[in-house]
Amino acid sequence: MTPDQIIFLISAVLILVSALMVVITHNLVHAALWLVAALFGVAVLFAILNASFLAVVQVVVYIGAIAVLFVFAVMLTRKELRDRGTQTRANWWIPALLGVLILAGLAYLILGQPDVSRTAPAIPAGVDTLRALGTALVSPDGYALPFEAASVLLLAALVGAVYVAVGRKS
Amino acid sequence: MSIPLSWYLILAAALFCIGLFGVLSRKNAIAILLGIELMLNAVNINLVAFWRYLDPSRMAGQVFAIIVFATAAAEVAVGLALIISVYRRRSTILADEIDLMKW
Amino acid sequence: MEKIILWLLPLPPLLAFFVILVLTNKNRALSHGLAIGAAGLSWLGTMIIFVRALGIPQFGKNVIESGFNWLPTGSTWLQIGVLLDPTSAVTLFFVAWTILMIFVYSIGYHNYGQPAGEHDQKGLPPGGAMVTDEHGHAHKVPSVEPMYSRFFAFICLFAFGMYTLVVSNNLLTLFVGWEIMGLCSYLLIGFWYAKPAARDAAVKAFMTTRVGDVFMLLGIAFLYSATGTLSFREIFRPVVLHVLATTVTPFFGLSAAGLIGLLIFIGTVGKSAQFPLHVWLPDAMEGPTPVSAMIHAATMVSAGVYLVVRMFPLITADFNGQTLTPTMSAIAFIGTFTALFAATIAVAQNDIKKVLAYSTISQLGFMIAAVGVGAYVAAVFHLVTHAFFKALLFLGSGSVIHGMQHGALHSGDEADPQDMFNMGGLRRKMPLTFWTFLIGGFALSGFPILTAGFWSKDEILAEAFGNGHWVIFAALATAAFLTAFYTMRQITLTFFGPPRSQAAEHASETPWTMTVPLIVLAVFAVGFGWLGIPEQFPILGGILPNWFHAFVGGTLQTPPTEPLFNFIPLLTSLGVSLIGLFCGWWVYRGVRSPQTDFLQIPLLKNKYYIDEIYNRLLVKPAMWISEQFTYLFLDRTIIDGLLHSVARLALFLGGAFRNYVDKPVINGLIGDGTATVVKVSGFNLRKIQAGRIQYYMIVSITVLVIIAALLYFLHFLLA
Numbered sequence: 003m004t005p006d007q008i009i010f011l012i013s014a015v016l017i018l019v020s021a022l023m024v025v026i027t028h029n030l031v032h033a034a035l036w037l038v039a040a041l042f043g044v045a046v047l048f049a050i051l052n053a054s055f056l057a058v059v060q061v062v063v064y065i066g067a068i069a070v071l072f073v074f075a076v077m078l079t080r081k082e083l084r085d086r087g088t089q090t091r092a093n094w095w096i097p098a099l100l101g102v103l104i105l106a107g108l109a110y111l112i113l114g115q116p117d118v119s120r121t122a123p124a125i126p127a128g129v130d131t132l133r134a135l136g137t138a139l140v141s142p143d144g145y146a147l148p149f150e151a152a153s154v155l156l157l158a159a160l161v162g163a164v165y166v167a168v169g170r171k172s
Numbered sequence: 173m174s175i176p177l178s179w180y181l182i183l184a185a186a187l188f189c190i191g192l193f194g195v196l197s198r199k200n201a202i203a204i205l206l207g208i209e210l211m212l213n214a215v216n217i218n219l220v221a222f223w224r225y226l227d228p229s230r231m232a233g234q235v236f237a238i239i240v241f242a243t244a245a246a247e248v249a250v251g252l253a254l255i256i257s258v259y260r261r262r263s264t265i266l267a268d269e270i271d272l273m274k275w
Numbered sequence: 276m277e278k279i280i281l282w283l284l285p286l287p288p289l290l291a292f293f294v295i296l297v298l299t300n301k302n303r304a305l306s307h308g309l310a311i312g313a314a315g316l317s318w319l320g321t322m323i324i325f326v327r328a329l330g331i332p333q334f335g336k337n338v339i340e341s342g343f344n345w346l347p348t349g350s351t352w353l354q355i356g357v358l359l360d361p362t363s364a365v366t367l368f369f370v371a372w373t374i375l376m377i378f379v380y381s382i383g384y385h386n387y388g389q390p391a392g393e394h395d396q397k398g399l400p401p402g403g404a405m406v407t408d409e410h411g412h413a414h415k416v417p418s419v420e421p422m423y424s425r426f427f428a429f430i431c432l433f434a435f436g437m438y439t440l441v442v443s444n445n446l447l448t449l450f451v452g453w454e455i456m457g458l459c460s461y462l463l464i465g466f467w468y469a470k471p472a473a474r475d476a477a478v479k480a481f482m483t484t485r486v487g488d489v490f491m492l493l494g495i496a497f498l499y500s501a502t503g504t505l506s507f508r509e510i511f512r513p514v515v516l517h518v519l520a521t522t523v524t525p526f527f528g529l530s531a532a533g534l535i536g537l538l539i540f541i542g543t544v545g546k547s548a549q550f551p552l553h554v555w556l557p558d559a560m561e562g563p564t565p566v567s568a569m570i571h572a573a574t575m576v577s578a579g580v581y582l583v584v585r586m587f588p589l590i591t592a593d594f595n596g597q598t599l600t601p602t603m604s605a606i607a608f609i610g611t612f613t614a615l616f617a618a619t620i621a622v623a624q625n626d627i628k629k630v631l632a633y634s635t636i637s638q639l640g641f642m643i644a645a646v647g648v649g650a651y652v653a654a655v656f657h658l659v660t661h662a663f664f665k666a667l668l669f670l671g672s673g674s675v676i677h678g679m680q681h682g683a684l685h686s687g688d689e690a691d692p693q694d695m696f697n698m699g700g701l702r703r704k705m706p707l708t709f710w711t712f713l714i715g716g717f718a719l720s721g722f723p724i725l726t727a728g729f730w731s732k733d734e735i736l737a738e739a740f741g742n743g744h745w746v747i748f749a750a751l752a753t754a755a756f757l758t759a760f761y762t763m764r765q766i767t768l769t770f771f772g773p774p775r776s777q778a779a780e781h782a783s784e785t786p787w788t789m790t791v792p793l794i795v796l797a798v799f800a801v802g803f804g805w806l807g808i809p810e811q812f813p814i815l816g817g818i819l820p821n822w823f824h825a826f827v828g829g830t831l832q833t834p835p836t837e838p839l840f841n842f843i844p845l846l847t848s849l850g851v852s853l854i855g856l857f858c859g860w861w862v863y864r865g866v867r868s869p870q871t872d873f874l875q876i877p878l879l880k881n882k883y884y885i886d887e888i889y890n891r892l893l894v895k896p897a898m899w900i901s902e903q904f905t906y907l908f909l910d911r912t913i914i915d916g917l918l919h920s921v922a923r924l925a926l927f928l929g930g931a932f933r934n935y936v937d938k939p940v941i942n943g944l945i946g947d948g949t950a951t952v953v954k955v956s957g958f959n960l961r962k963i964q965a966g967r968i969q970y971y972m973i974v975s976i977t978v979l980v981i982i983a984a985l986l987y988f989l990h991f992l993l994a
């Protein structure tokens with residue numbers, strides 16, 4: 003068991019347990035916090051995968067913005083400070099069954115693919131993944147267009163969210 | 173790296189299924205969005221794993237993941253705004269009670 | 276030439292019938308003009324060929340015949356045609372004369388020229404019209420018959436029937452003429468159709484003659500099947516007659532000839548009103564008097580005798596000249612019995628026409644008896660003379676009734692103008708009628724020498740006596756006595772003595788259209804007899820040849836010889852006629868009312884109750900059968916019941932189909948069912964659209980998983 007594997011396993015357990023708690027826990031605020039934990043685990047994974055920029059972005063954007071946003075939303079949408087009643091539907095076993103089935107199916111398919119247990123190839127020397135990412139994002143030969151489109155999307159989302167959330171008063 | 177690709181993929185699948193479970197079985201609309209976030213993260217794990225294991229010199233994997241980040245952010249923003257707006261109207265955030273578009 | 280005239284003889288009356296009916300119904304003068312013209316044309320034609328026939332020697336052998344093929348019957352043809360032989364020549368002679376005289380008489384009888392009565396309706400006899408003369412006196416006069424033209428149309432049709440019957444050379448067209456006359460008899464007896472008695476009498480006449488006609492048809496059919504022909508000349512060939520005479524039938528051991536003769540004779544029994552089918556003739560007096568004269572004296576009843584005379588060779592086919600065959604015995608018996616029977620009834624009748632009716636029946640009995648004993652010429656002779664004097668008598672009685680009606684209208688008397696006990700003294704009031712009636716009455720009684728009836732009746736008696744049929748002779752002699760008696764009774768009551776009612780008091784003579792025919796017929800009633808004086812008659816015999824015997828006798832294959840002269844029949848006929856006439860006058864010259872008439876015996880007066888017997892025995896059961904059995908049971912219950920059952924079955928089936936197939940299955944199951952299924956499934960399926968997102972997503976992901984699994988397995992397994 004190499005150290006990478008151990009780190010991976012720890013992260014995987016963290017992620018899975020946190021995700022499970024997200025979808026099971028009764029208290030919504032707890033759910034949001036468990037989400038933070040899960041996201042953190044994902045960030046660790048990104049780091050192992052040599053996608054350092056993404057790891058940082060994950061922490062900053064997902065945890066720093068989105069999860070916080072969730073907490074705000076939970077706070078704003080409750081009459082009392084407690085969640086009342088059950089938080090899962092009565093027929094939760096159907097989604098559980100579905101989830102298991104899909105997992106089984108996907109696992110089966112994945113393991114059936116050829117050469118799926120390969121190990122990661124070495125990063126070629128002289129390739130700076132960060133610089134390459136940056137270049138790719140803004141270079142016209144690269145992915146500038148999707149990048150700009152994503153910014154337009156964010157703009158639209160911003161405007162739309164503000165408009166919808168503000169309501170009649172504006 | 174000595175972690176087999178399959179580990180990442182199966183982890184992503186598991187995370188995806190947990191997220192799916194959350195989407196389908198939680199009553200609270202915000203909890204549903206939480207599940208969606210989990211699913212999106214599973215997708216991201218998949219993308220990055222494939223980037224790293226297949227051809228790390230091509231940036232397509234990471235760029236895709238960044239776009240997914242942006243999309244997820246946008247979606248959460250708009251979704252929560254909608255939920256707050258609905259809450260203001262109907263004082264409820266239970267998905268089952270938001271059922272005006274029916275027969 | 277004669278053949279053409281012979282063919283054309285029946286035609287003018289037929290055409291007159293159609294033209295009167297269709298065109299000239301409203302115009303009385305035109306109608307009777309057409310009728311008289313037609314009768315006159317036929318009379319002219321008859322006279323021409325009669326004169327020609329007289330000039331042909333051995334006419335019986337060289338007859339005038341013409342025929343043509345009419346119906347194809349297998350390999351042969353049924354021929355029809357015309358025939359003139361001596362018998363039919365003399366028959367045509369009297370038919371033409373009497374028809375013409377009766378037609379002329381009818382003009383006056385139906386009061387042509389008189390005004391129409393105010394209360395006259397079609398279907399009732401005319402009842403008189405009020406006329407105011409120049410002095411302002413209103414009195415009733417006889418009114419014209421409302422159905423004047425119709426009468427002439429009918430008697431024209433009748434004349435057509437009689438001419439057809441006489442000129443035909445085969446049984447088929449004879450039968451056609453026979454039936455046409457039967458129809459006209461019905462139409463004319465029931466001429467005044469609003470009188471119930473007339474309607475009933477018409478039906479009775481038709482039905483009774485029908486009974487006879489059925490048997491006659493059987494005879495004709497048998498004859499046709501036995502010989503293959505219906506033409507007289509063919510049938511009367513010796514070889515055919517011999518075959519018929521020797522074939523034995525299973526009926527009473529009669530030969531075929533005898534059986535056919537008997538069956539055809541039954542037709543004559545009906546048509547010539549012999550016992551037991553005589554009941555229609557007295558009732559037929561309901562018709563106008565010209566009808567009585569024509570149909571029931573001169574022509575129609577004579578047709579029956581003519582038929583049996585025609586069939587004489589067949590009837591006598593197995594006659595050996597000595598003993599009568601069963602058929603001839605039957606014929607002789609019926610004739611004799613009828614003669615006597617009817618004569619006894621006639622003495623008790625009070626209606627002037629009824630006396631003459633029974634007298635006709637009786638005289639026809641004489642003729643039939645003559646045929647029965649084999650006296651061919653005597654029968655024909657009596658047929659001809661009887662036609663003349665009986666027509667004369669009937670027309671005379673019509674004239675008397677007319678005079679009485681005139682008197683009744685004048686005096687307002689309501690008494691029956693036909694009852695002899697209301698008459699009397701008409702000798703002075705209606706002289707022409709009186710003298711002609713007297714001549715006719717004497718002829719009927721057989722007044723010696725001067726009247727034709729004497730010669731013909733004497734010949735019958737001589738034949739009966741001469742062939743040894745004592746019983747027949749005695750019966751016929753008795754009947755002759757009674758004939759003279761009741762005839763003189765009739766004349767005495769009608770014309771002699773004081774008038775016994777206002778009507779008789781004021782009676783007057785009838786117009787010339789009625790009296791001239793009387794005179795003409797009287798001439799024949801007197802003169803015709805002198806054509807048949809037997810050669811061996813004392814003093815008078817031999818002066819004039821017995822032309823009639825020679826002429827008519829030639830019709831037969833072997834001309835008959837005159838009967839041997841014997842004084843007994845001569846004296847008998849002289850005696851019965853003179854004594855009968857004297858008795859009749861002597862007894863009745865003082866009788867004033869029916870109460871003093873000792874001959875009003877109920878049995879005779881009521882015609883031996885035969886009508887009542889027939890009514891009880893035949894008419895009522897027949898009506899019962901038709902009402903109860905055929906109508907109520909067969910028709911209503913069975914046939915209608917069947918139909919109703921079918922209808923009910925159809926209704927039931929229809930209802931069942933509707934209620935058990937149509938409504939539940941087709942309407943319910945298929946029609947409403949589909950609609951309900953759609954509605955219910957829609958009602959239930961719409962709940963899928965719950966509006967809840969998670970529900971949608973669960974469903975869609977489930978389906979996605981299922982489809983993915985399916986595709987995977989399909990791909991994996993099939994690839």
